[in-house]
Each structure stands twice: as structure tokens, then as C-alpha cells.
Amino acid sequence: MNVPRNQPTYDADEILDGIRDWVTTESPTVHIEGVNRMMDKAEAAMTRLGASIERLPGIDGYGDIVIGRIDGRQPGPGVLVLGHLDTVHMVGTLDDELPFRRDGDRVYGPGIYDMKGGMFTAYYALRQLLRAGETPELPVSFMFVSDEEVGSPSNRVRIEAVAKQHKYVLVPEPAKGETGMLVTGRYAFLRFIVRVCGKPAHAGAQLTRGRSAIAEMAQQILAIEAMTDRERGITYSVGVVEGGTFVNVVPIACSAQVLCVAPFAEAMDEIRANMAALSPINPECTVDVEAGPVRPLFEPSEETLALYAEAEKIAGEIGFVPGHGSFGGGSDGNFTGALGIPTLDGLGLMGDGAHTHEEHVLYSSLVPRAKLLTGLFRTLT
Numbered sequence: 463m464n465v466p467r468n469q470p471t472y473d474a475d476e477i478l479d480g481i482r483d484w485v486t487t488e489s490p491t492v493h494i495e496g497v498n499r500m501m502d503k504a505e506a507a508m509t510r511l512g513a514s515i516e517r518l519p520g521i522d523g524y525g526d527i528v529i530g531r532i533d534g535r536q537p538g539p540g541v542l543v544l545g546h547l548d549t550v551h552m553v554g555t556l557d558d559e560l561p562f563r564r565d566g567d568r569v570y571g572p573g574i575y576d577m578k579g580g581m582f583t584a585y586y587a588l589r590q591l592l593r594a595g596e597t598p599e600l601p602v603s604f605m606f607v608s609d610e611e612v613g614s615p616s617n618r619v620r621i622e623a624v625a626k627q628h629k630y631v632l633v634p635e636p637a638k639g640e641t642g643m644l645v646t647g648r649y650a651f652l653r654f655i656v657r658v659c660g661k662p663a664h665a666g667a668q669l670t671r672g673r674s675a676i677a678e679m680a681q682q683i684l685a686i687e688a689m690t691d692r693e694r695g696i697t698y699s700v701g702v703v704e705g706g707t708f709v710n711v712v713p714i715a716c717s718a719q720v721l722c723v724a725p726f727a728e729a730m731d732e733i734r735a736n737m738a739a740l741s742p743i744n745p746e747c748t749v750d751v752e753a754g755p756v757r758p759l760f761e762p763s764e765e766t767l768a769l770y771a772e773a774e775k776i777a778g779e780i781g782f783v784p785g786h787g788s789f790g791g792g793s794d795g796n797f798t799g800a801l802g803i804p805t806l807d808g809l810g811l812m813g814d815g816a817h818t819h820e821e822h823v824l825y826s827s828l829v830p831r832a833k834l835l836t837g838l839f840r841t842l843t
């Protein structure tokens with residue numbers, strides 16, 4: 463076949479080979495060696511593109527982050543591709559509940575949809591452009607984050623500082639729904655740790671003297687989750703509980719991690735007030751609430767919507783209309799969108815089942831999404 467010169471070429475199997483290499487390197491946020499192995503791969507990939515590399519050592523017990531920069535035709539500020547290489551899947555998931563496998567159009571694996579698949583596809587999109595002898599219009603930087611799945615506590619400041627040096631932020635987090643919708647806004651996320659203290663006693667001999675922190679927490683959890691207001695889109699959920707030492711000891715300590723979602727600014731204040739007001743149901747127990755990392759509200763600005771319009775035009779030429787919207791799942795795009803930097807999120811692959819053992823991407827989305835990203839690198843000015 464006669465391929466015209468200077469046209470980037472795309473091969474779905476080639477993209478999938480690269481994705482397989484990344485997905486089969488397990489990298490749960492808490493597994494520093496795994497996350498850093500992923501950072502080695504990202505660094506090597508960006509180096510092969512001729513990028514200048516900055517690798518920042520991990521802080522607070524998290525993995526490193528890697529930033530790779532490529533020059534554009536014009537000087538900066540340029541385009542930042544922002545994404546994470548940590549996943550929620552523990553080491554061993556790959557050999558057990560979620561092996562890498564293809565079943566028709568679906569390709570399964572830990573973190574394939576959220577978001578190693580998207581991050582690799584974005585890299586491939588830039589690589590094919592460069593291999594065709596083209597230079598992106600603006601400089602393009604890739605920032606690979608190590609702790610997104612726990613709220614990016616150690617990297618928020620770094621992300622914000624790097625994003626401020628750029629004109630646009632593209633986030634290849636999972637595309638939404640059946641049309642592969644892009645994300646032009648995200649709800650705020652607030653995390654809390656609730657700690658309950660009880661009163662000690664031997665659970666066999668002197669049970670009535672003790673006050674169980676677990677029993678108190680059980681009631682607190684029901685009270686916390688009952689504050690969910692589906693009509694206004696405000697949710698409270700407890701995802702992690704820890705408590706007790708031995709079965710024959712009345713548990714004196716129990717902690718719970720709470721994730722709250724706020725679709726609008728006033729809901730954030732309401733959630734903070736409600737969580738601060740938690741009080742013991744059994745007056746002989748104590749309840750303490752600590753606020754954790756917050757993902758600020760990312761509201762669709764005019765500039766972000768203009769960025770979407772540009773993407774829609776490119777997608778139309780490829781042959782699809784993604785659509786867009788605001789969604790509940792948080793990402794590092796919350797930080798940059800909240801700063802007012804035009805941010806287009808959800809640019810990753812189509813699929814479903816993020817954070818579950820059904821996590822998969824659609825093979826048929828690999829090439830169209832790569833082309834969309836190349837189009838953005840080519841045209842954003």
C-alpha cells in the first residue's frame with residue numbers, strides 16, 4: 463500500500479503490545495518497587511522519543527514521578543499530558559482475579575482502563591507523530607504520577623507547579639460511556655479518617671466493663687453513609703475499616719476511611735460541617751475526625767469547553783462524536799481544572815470496570831483514541 467509520507471501510522475496490535483508490557487508490571491500505589499519499575503519504563507519510553515527527562519524522587523513513602531519534555535514548533539507554554547501509573551490492584555491480581563487477556567473486543571488487566579492503557583496510547587500518539595517527521599505545534603510534556611489512586615497526597619503541589627507552566631492539560635483517564643465521552647468537569651472529592659476509642663476489658667470475663675470501638679464504629683458507619691443525598695449527588699462512603707487486636711479483647715480502637723463526593727461548591731462546606739459534627743453514639747466512646755486529601759471542584763470553564771470543541775472537530779474527522787460532561791470520579795485533572803488551566807480529561811481508552819476485577823478496555827478504541835491525541839498535539843496552539 464502506498465502510505466503518503468509524513469502521515470503518522472497506527473497499528474492496534476502494536477499499541478496493545480506496549481499496553482501489555484505496562485499492565486503486566488503490577489504497580490499498586492503502596493508498592494514502591496512496582497511503581498518505580500513503571501517509572502523506569504515511562505522514563506525509557508520518553509528517552510527514546512528524545513525527551514528531556516526530569517525524575518523526582520518519591521516523597522512520604524510513595525513512588526517517583528517522571529516528567530518528559532519534547533520541543534514544539536513554537537516556544538512554550540505548551541501541552542501537559544497528565545496521568546498516573548499507580549493502580550488500585552494489589553500485586554498478584556494479575557495471576558489470580560484479573561489476568562491480562564483478550565476476549566473479542568475486550569482486553570482485561572489491572573489498571574488497563576485506569577489508566578495505563580490511556581497513558582501508553584498518549585505516548586504512542588506522540589511517538590507516531592514524531593516518527594512521521596512532524597513536530598507538535600506546542601511543546602509537549604508528559605507527567606507520570608505515582609500516588610493518584612490515594613488522592614495524590616504527595617504530588618499535588620508538584621502537579622500544580624508543573625501544570626502552571628503549561629497552556630493546556632490533557633488527561634488520558636478512562637473515557638466515559640458508550641461514545642467515549644470526554645470529561646470537562648469533575649466533582650470534588652473529600653477524604654476523612656474517623657477514629658473511635660472505646661474502653662478496654664477482657665471480652666470473655668469482663669465484657670460489660672468494656673466499650674467496643676468496633677460496635678461504636680458500626681453505628682457511625684451507618685450514620686455516615688445515611689447522609690448520602692442521591693438527589694443532590696452528594697455521597698458518603700466508607701471504604702476501609704480497621705479495628706481490634708485479639709478476639710478475646712474488647713477492641714479499644716477502630717478507624718474508618720471515608721470518601722465524600724461534592725458536585726458543587728456548597729456541598730463541600732456541607733460535607734465538612736457534617737463530618738466535623740460526628741459525635742459518639744455511646745457517650746463512653748470518643749470519635750475523632752481528621753480531614754484527608756481533597757480533590758477540588760473542576761468546573762467546566764469556557765476555555766475547557768473550547769478545548770473540547772477542538773477535540774470534537776478532530777474526532778469528527780476520524781469518524782466519531784465523543785460528547786462530554788462532568789463526572790463523579792476524581793482525577794489529577796481536578797487540580798488543574800480548579801486552577802483554571804484549560805483541562806480536557808477522559809481522553810484515554812474506552813472500556814469499563816475501573817477498580818474492579820472486570821476492568822477492561824475496548825480494542826476497537828485503541829486507534830481512534832491515539833489519532834485523537836495526535837490530532838491535539840498537532841493542532842493546539
Ligand SMILES: [Zn+2]
Pocket residue numbers: 546576577610635636793
Ligand atoms: Zn485514574
